[in-house]
Amino acid sequence: MKDRVDIVLVNPGDRRQVFQNLSDDFSAIEPPFWVAVIAAYLRRRGLNVLVIDANAEDASPAETAARIREIDPLLLAVIVYGSQPSASTQNMTIAGRICRAFRDAGSSTKVAMGGLHPSALPLRTLIEEAVDFVIEGEGPYTLTSLVEAIKSGAGDYSKVPGLWYYRNGAAEQNPKAPLIKNLDEGLPAAAWDLLPMHKYRAHNWHCFDDIKHRTPYGAIYTSLGCPYSCVFCCINAPFGKSGVRYRSPELVAKEMGLLVENYGIRNMKIVDELFVLDERHYMTIVEKLIERRYDLNIWAYARIDTVKQENLKAMKRAGINWLALGIESANPKVLGGASKRMKVCDIKKIVRSIQSEGIRVIGNYIFGLPDDDLQTMNQTLDLAMDLNCEFVNFYCAMAYPGSELYNIALQRGWRFAPEWHGFSQHSYEIEPLPTKHLTGKEVLEFRDNAFHKYFGNPAYLAMLEKRFGPKIRAHVDEMTKTRLSRRLLEGAREIEMIKGRRTN
Numbered sequence: 001m002k003d004r005v006d007i008v009l010v011n012p013g014d015r016r017q018v019f020q021n022l023s024d025d026f027s028a029i030e031p032p033f034w035v036a037v038i039a040a041y042l043r044r045r046g047l048n049v050l051v052i053d054a055n056a057e058d059a060s061p062a063e064t065a066a067r068i069r070e071i072d073p074l075l076l077a078v079i080v081y082g083s084q085p086s087a088s089t090q091n092m093t094i095a096g097r098i099c100r101a102f103r104d105a106g107s108s109t110k111v112a113m114g115g116l117h118p119s120a121l122p123l124r125t126l127i128e129e130a131v132d133f134v135i136e137g138e139g140p141y142t143l144t145s146l147v148e149a150i151k152s153g154a155g156d157y158s159k160v161p162g163l164w165y166y167r168n169g170a171a172e173q174n175p176k177a178p179l180i181k182n183l184d185e186g187l188p189a190a191a192w193d194l195l196p197m198h199k200y201r202a203h204n205w206h207c208f209d210d211i212k213h214r215t216p217y218g219a220i221y222t223s224l225g226c227p228y229s230c231v232f233c234c235i236n237a238p239f240g241k242s243g244v245r246y247r248s249p250e251l252v253a254k255e256m257g258l259l260v261e262n263y264g265i266r267n268m269k270i271v272d273e274l275f276v277l278d279e280r281h282y283m284t285i286v287e288k289l290i291e292r293r294y295d296l297n298i299w300a301y302a303r304i305d306t307v308k309q310e311n312l313k314a315m316k317r318a319g320i321n322w323l324a325l326g327i328e329s330a331n332p333k334v335l336g337g338a339s340k341r342m343k344v345c346d347i348k349k350i351v352r353s354i355q356s357e358g359i360r361v362i363g364n365y366i367f368g369l370p371d372d373d374l375q376t377m378n379q380t381l382d383l384a385m386d387l388n389c390e391f392v393n394f395y396c397a398m399a400y401p402g403s404e405l406y407n408i409a410l411q412r413g414w415r416f417a418p419e420w421h422g423f424s425q426h427s428y429e430i431e432p433l434p435t436k437h438l439t440g441k442e443v444l445e446f447r448d449n450a451f452h453k454y455f456g457n458p459a460y461l462a463m464l465e466k467r468f469g470p471k472i473r474a475h476v477d478e479m480t481k482t483r484l485s486r487r488l489l490e491g492a493r494e495i496e497m498i499k500g501r502r503t504n
Contacts, residue, residue, distance in 0.1 A: 005073040006047040006147050010064065011035045012078055012095040013055020014421070027426075028203040029056055033219050033271060034081040034115075034139075036190035041140040043191060047147055051191065054098065056199040061094065065101035073109055074150050076102060077135070077143060080115035088116035088234075089400055090427065092420035096129045103130040110150055114139045117420075120237040120402030122164045126171055137162040138224075138238050140186055141177040179239060183224065183247040189255045190220075192263065202267040204475065205362070205391040206299055206322060208468045211475060218265040222252045222285060226273040229404070232366065235273045237402030244274075246281050253288035260294050267297045268319075276302035276323065283311055289318035297321050299362070304350050312357040322390075323354055324362040330383035331376040334369050351387050360390040367450065368397035368443035370408070372435045377443075381450045388460055390467065395425055396432035396440075396447050409433060415440070428485050441488045448484060455480045 011032035032053060039049045050071060054064045068076055080088050080095045099111055114135030118125045122136040135142045142162040149157050157165050161177035180186030200217040207214045223246045226235050236242050259265040275282055289296065296319025304325055327347060329335050351361050365384055367377045384392055399409035399416065400423060409416070414433055416422075422429035432440040432447075454460060455476055465473040 008073040014094040029201040039191040051194040061097040061101040090424035100130040134164040218259040219269040231404040234400040234402030249284035270300035275300035286318040330379040363389040373437035
């Protein structure tokens with residue numbers, strides 16, 4: 001008789017709800033590294049583990065629940081993480097629906113929820129969701145101990161670190177699990193064999209040099225955490241403090257090799273919140289990749305003030321073709337109000353130095369930070385247009401749970417989106433924060449218009465055609481035909497359409 005599965009880990013996601021029509025051709029489908037690495041950790045401790053990537057499989061809550069019931073594990077753990085800060089909260093709606101669908105069908109299997117958002121709001125998650133447990137923190141230690149407690153049959157969960165649960169009808173909180181000190185032990189090579197590797201797809205811009213080959217796609221952490229404390233960021237919520245811990249360059253290079261050799265992966269994301277930070281760490285990885293002579297197409301995050309000109313040539317040789325820079329705002333006062341500290345003023349010089357080595361740049365900008373008004377947001381848009389990076393992301397400032405901005409929003413009584421998926425930048429239900437000078441609606445309208453102004457800019461399109469060819473220009477033209485539907489802006493757009501008809 002086959003042994004019962006100890007734990008099923010689920011990666012939730014609803015691409016249509018989160019990205020609207022952009023999910024069809026333009027957005028990525030990213031492998032859930034955090035889920036896969038937890039699975040690897042648990043297997044090393046002798047547990048029988050399976051993974052369901054409901055996001056990649058595009059499975060409904062009912063379909064996902066049916067698969068879990070068929071497996072009949074001791075524990076179901078829905079891990080709401082994601083490969084960027086907003087990806088956790090925006091997936092809470094579908095995560096909750098999966099748990100509810102499973103619970104409503106009836107089963108003896110216990111249900112837990114963990115990840116970034118549940119770590120930020122553990123009590124609220126326990127109260128609101130159809131779960132027995134909430135995991136606060138990183139997860140591997142908690143899940144190992146929780147499975148052991150379930151197997152014992154005693155019903156005593158008091159010794160499980162980082163666990164929230166009910167006892168005698170009251171919510172209980174156990175002391176947090178310690179942070180993983182040795183990441184090579186706590187984050188071993190991920191259990192890629194448990195994932196549907198053929199389902200993953202890179203971002204469209206990531207493959208501007210070869211748009212027809214966006215699959216297969218891999219994603220890997222080389223570190224955890226961030227040393228900075230920007231008010232809009234929630235990345236450190238599972239860790240309880242700012243700071244960075246590293247996997248060894250040897251393990252990282254070995255795992256990248258596994259992805260290349262076992263799964264034929266060329267397109268790869270380094271998920272670290274800030275990869276280009278500790279020169280000894282990232283340049284050792286670069287050197288090891290150069291030695292291995294892989295033909296990789298990597299993108300990673302950097303800061304304007306961490307990029308060093310002398311390292312760029314080697315980074316390009318290693319396959320780092322894209323760097324995403326958190327520029328955020330052109331206005332120093334707005335940056336200061338967001339606790340975004342940067343040492344470098346000459347942003348254009350740094351961007352051009354990166355591009356001079358053949359590395360593409362993604363400029364990341366935020367509209368609607370607390371001190372923003374129309375003038376400062378136009379300053380930021382003007383900077384973006386002037387830099388004319390190969391791609392940009394325009395975001396609205398959002399109060400992600402786990403960020404300081406979330407606490408500020410609560411104190412000031414600012415309105416949030418009615419459901420968690422409204423925290424997605426591309427969702428219909430998005431409700432950005434107001435600023436000291438603007439409403440959330442004004443911020444959203446500015447952001448959406450800025451997107452179309454940037455990607456429809458003749459100078460940008462000419463640059464695209466020169467660097468990537470006419471097919472990529474046509475691809476971006478097609479992308480900008482998708483105008484996101486926004487609940488907040490529906491009335492305003494109807495008025496614009498009426499005015500346009502009268503003018504014509």
